[in-house]
Amino acid sequence: MIPKETIEDIRARCNIVDVVGSYLPELRRRGSTYKCNCPFHKEKTPSFTVNDARQIFHCFGCGAGGDVFRFVMDYEKVDFVTAIKVLAERVGVEIVYEGGAPEKSGNKDVLYKLHTDAAAFYHRMLLDSPEGAEARRYLEERDLPVEIIKEFQIGFAPNGWEELLCRAVKKGYEPQQLEAAGLVVPSDRGGKISHYDRFRNRVMFPICDQMGRVIGFSGRIMNKAEKGAKYVNSPETLLFKKNQVLYAFDKARKPIVESRQAIVVEGQIDAIRCHQAGLSNVIASQGTALTENHARLIKRYADEVILVLDSDAAGLKAALGSSETFIATELSVRVVTLPEKEDPDSLIKNSGAEALTKLIAEAPSALDFLVDAFQKQEDMSTEAGRMRVVQAVINLINHCPSAARRDPMIHHAADRLNISPLALSQDLRRAQRQQRAAPRAADDAPVPTAMPPQKTYPRQETALLELLVHHYHDVHALVHDYLPPHLLTDPVCKTLVETLMLDPPETLTEGFHDYDEDTQKVITRVQVEESRTIDAETTPAELAQRYILIFWKRFLEREQAELKARTDISNEERFKEGTRLRHDLYALAKGWEGAMPMLGARLHSDVDF
Numbered sequence: 001m002i003p004k005e006t007i008e009d010i011r012a013r014c015n016i017v018d019v020v021g022s023y024l025p026e027l028r029r030r031g032s033t034y035k036c037n038c039p040f041h042k043e044k045t046p047s048f049t050v051n052d053a054r055q056i057f058h059c060f061g062c063g064a065g066g067d068v069f070r071f072v073m074d075y076e077k078v079d080f081v082t083a084i085k086v087l088a089e090r091v092g093v094e095i096v097y098e099g100g101a102p103e104k105s106g107n108k109d110v111l112y113k114l115h116t117d118a119a120a121f122y123h124r125m126l127l128d129s130p131e132g133a134e135a136r137r138y139l140e141e142r143d144l145p146v147e148i149i150k151e152f153q154i155g156f157a158p159n160g161w162e163e164l165l166c167r168a169v170k171k172g173y174e175p176q177q178l179e180a181a182g183l184v185v186p187s188d189r190g191g192k193i194s195h196y197d198r199f200r201n202r203v204m205f206p207i208c209d210q211m212g213r214v215i216g217f218s219g220r221i222m223n224k225a226e227k228g229a230k231y232v233n234s235p236e237t238l239l240f241k242k243n244q245v246l247y248a249f250d251k252a253r254k255p256i257v258e259s260r261q262a263i264v265v266e267g268q269i270d271a272i273r274c275h276q277a278g279l280s281n282v283i284a285s286q287g288t289a290l291t292e293n294h295a296r297l298i299k300r301y302a303d304e305v306i307l308v309l310d311s312d313a314a315g316l317k318a319a320l321g322s323s324e325t326f327i328a329t330e331l332s333v334r335v336v337t338l339p340e341k342e343d344p345d346s347l348i349k350n351s352g353a354e355a356l357t358k359l360i361a362e363a364p365s366a367l368d369f370l371v372d373a374f375q376k377q378e379d380m381s382t383e384a385g386r387m388r389v390v391q392a393v394i395n396l397i398n399h400c401p402s403a404a405r406r407d408p409m410i411h412h413a414a415d416r417l418n419i420s421p422l423a424l425s426q427d428l429r430r431a432q433r434q435q436r437a438a439p440r441a442a443d444d445a446p447v448p449t450a451m452p453p454q455k456t457y458p459r460q461e462t463a464l465l466e467l468l469v470h471h472y473h474d475v476h477a478l479v480h481d482y483l484p485p486h487l488l489t490d491p492v493c494k495t496l497v498e499t500l501m502l503d504p505p506e507t508l509t510e511g512f513h514d515y516d517e518d519t520q521k522v523i524t525r526v527q528v529e530e531s532r533t534i535d536a537e538t539t540p541a542e543l544a545q546r547y548i549l550i551f552w553k554r555f556l557e558r559e560q561a562e563l564k565a566r567t568d569i570s571n572e573e574r575f576k577e578g579t580r581l582r583h584d585l586y587a588l589a590k591g592w593e594g595a596m597p598m599l600g601a602r603l604h605s606d607v608d609f
Helices: 004-013 016-023 068-076 080-091 108-128 130-141 146-151 163-170 175-180 249-259 268-276 292-299 313-328 344-351 353-361 366-377 383-398 403-417 421-437 459-470 472-482 491-502 506-510 517-528 540-565 571-589 592-603
Strands: 028-030 033-036 048-051 056-059 155-157 184-189 192-197 202-208 214-220 231-233 261-265 282-284 304-309 332-337
Touching: 004 068, 004 080, 016 033, 016 048, 016 056, 016 068, 048 517, 056 517, 068 080, 080 108, 108 130, 108 146, 108 155, 108 163, 108 175, 108 202, 108 214, 130 155, 130 202, 146 268, 163 175, 163 192, 175 184, 175 192, 249 261, 249 282, 261 268, 268 282, 268 344, 292 313, 304 313, 304 353, 313 332, 313 366, 313 383, 332 353, 332 366, 344 353, 366 383, 366 403, 383 403, 383 421, 403 421, 459 472, 459 491, 459 517, 459 540, 472 491, 472 540, 472 592, 491 506, 491 517, 506 517, 540 571, 540 592, 571 592
Parallel strands: 261 282, 261 304, 304 332
Antiparallel strands: 028 033, 033 048, 048 056, 155 202, 184 192, 202 214, 214 231
16 A cells, blocks of 8 residues: 555645646646646647646636546556555655555556566666677667667667566566566467567667657568568567557657647657657557557647658558548648658668658658559649549648638649649538548447536535635635535535534545545636626625525525425415525525524524534
8 A cells, every 4th residue: 555645745746737738738827727638538729727836737618636646547548556656756745655665466557567567677788798690780770879778768678588587587577577568478288377578679769658658569570581570579468558659759748848739650669759859749550550649749839730641651651541630630741752762761861860850840741642643643734634633632622720821732632633623612512421421330420529418516605715825714614604514505515514513624635536526526616716796896705695595595495395295294384484484584685694593593593503
């Protein structure tokens, strides 16, 4: 178990604005809080709010909210303990467990440590071991100096079948843990399960997540004559999801934020060469198709993507497919066409970084790239050839969800194709109608993007909680003396009011993770949102009095309704109690001063409410 003192120490060192900002660079100050689009649901108007003073976040769109630990839990999709460890590593706090460290298992924490140790082993084998001599020569021939090798922690997997396995077992890891990490492969020999190293005799490129933690590897052969695939990558694991990871993103993230531009190349060495040449906002797809997950990841940090892919037919197809994916995420897309038989690595080595920089600066839009590419491969003198180009243009524009972006694309495409914008717009609308009308197979049904309905809470009750949180000393005595908690109808609000009658608002944050998820959301909401009803003419105490009267009025009206439905009392008793309730409601209508005698009588009588 992690001691509570350690958790609070980590919390105190982690400013939530800094932590959230490291994940969401678009977070900006808006008055006394910070805002940006919510990372947990799709929205166009920012409703995600971070409160620096109270160290909490809350989204008024989807209801997500909590402290710095909850943010990491929701964003990284990890449990509370893992979130503590992530933040402890961030601020350099060593966790000393009560009762000793937990047993190693196949959880994420163990896998992160295992990948870190494996990367260090491969790196040592490259730099220091005799077996790494061939790999060192290979990297020297590729003109990758030691400084770059160390910066990207490039390594070498020796040719033995159990080199990594034996060393890991000696360090206390189980073979099953290495298998879960994708570092070894199980083998059934004569009915006995054994394991062998997945990566052998390959140059190793560690693949990191956004926080710089190693989560997988890509191993490259050094000799084209060798049998086997040119690259062997880690399989899908608990940590490594290839459709969510981009190589060098951890190093490129800050430059991408600063430039609002991401440059995507294909291979690891292409990305490394670009970083060496000063193009630090470069990331690599690692030869896999770019997906919607990749696009959403880049969209958090950039407004524009520049694709620098191979100039062969496969590269052309990948560029067009990737353009559609990025345009659908409302990213601007440009595409670089490299000289024949060149990639970013060879171009920089042969012609200097300026050659690639010039191509990037002059890169056409994805739309122009598509028109140029299709006009080269189609016979534009024939109607069939022209219509194939028009159809390709319509398909690309159709991926753009924004009308404001589509309109200039339509006009520019019409100009390039020598047709009227009206005709192109009509064909686009027809394509959209056909797309909507086309029957969908069950497996192809789109994933709904609408938010699930939020649980709602009585507005006056959450407003009272806001008053207690933000103006505790002004309203606590009033609420304590004149509002019995049972007058509140929502169980969550009632529990929190009862808590605040005994302890100050700080206890809500300190014991945040002791509450259930619904209560946590209410806590963050009322801490972020301060009552807008308070102004120069209305004090917190006056507003509290107003809410107290509202809750009493509702209570008495419920009493009236219940009285009418009762059959166990005489008419005389019904009349007497009904008269009393009407008298008390009349007193409430007079305002605070007029209601005080009635409230005092009810609160200090023996009447059972």
